[in-house]
Amino acid sequence: MSEYDLRRAFPLNEQDFTVGNEQWTCHLAEVSDMRPDTDELSWYLVFEEKKRKHGDKENHRKLEIVTNASGLLAKGWRSGLKERLEEWLQSGESDGRKEWREG
Numbered sequence: 001m002s003e004y005d006l007r008r009a010f011p012l013n014e015q016d017f018t019v020g021n022e023q024w025t026c027h028l029a030e031v032s033d034m035r036p037d038t039d040e041l042s043w044y045l046v047f048e049e050k051k052r053k054h055g056d057k058e059n060h061r062k063l064e065i066v067t068n069a070s071g072l073l074a075k076g077w078r079s080g081l082k083e084r085l086e087e088w089l090q091s092g093e094s095d096g097r098k099e100w101r102e103g
Contacts, residue, residue: 006031009073010043012082016050019089023050024061026085033069041069047089063088064097071101 007013013028024047034040042064049059063085078100088096 006033006041009076011077012085015082017047017082017086017089019086022089024048024089025050029062035069039069041067041072043067045085061089061094062096063093066097066099068101 007028010028010031012026015026017024017026027046027048028043029046030042030044032042032044034042043066045063045065047061047063049061084098084100088098
């Protein structure tokens with residue numbers, strides 16, 4: 001499967017999230033396919049806080065999500081992906097890693 005097809009498998013690229021009084025945009029930066037060595041995909045997300053006014057500093061947060069490849073590609077992401085990402089944003093963590101084995 002091409003990297004382009006893998007990127008299309010992530011449903012929340014360029015989506016906005018509101019957490020408290022902050023607004024974040026999710027950008028899928030990269031997908032790493034670990035197959036055939038392991039049945040894993042690593043999804044690298046960058047969340048960019050939307051500026052409220054001119055002069056506000058840019059704020060970025062990074063999250064790596066590790067999933068199994070075969071289950072996710074066959075069945076898609078488990079429901080609640082947006083809520084899990086919102087929960088991570090609420091944690092305040094600026095650089096994180098989650099293992100979400102789908103399917």
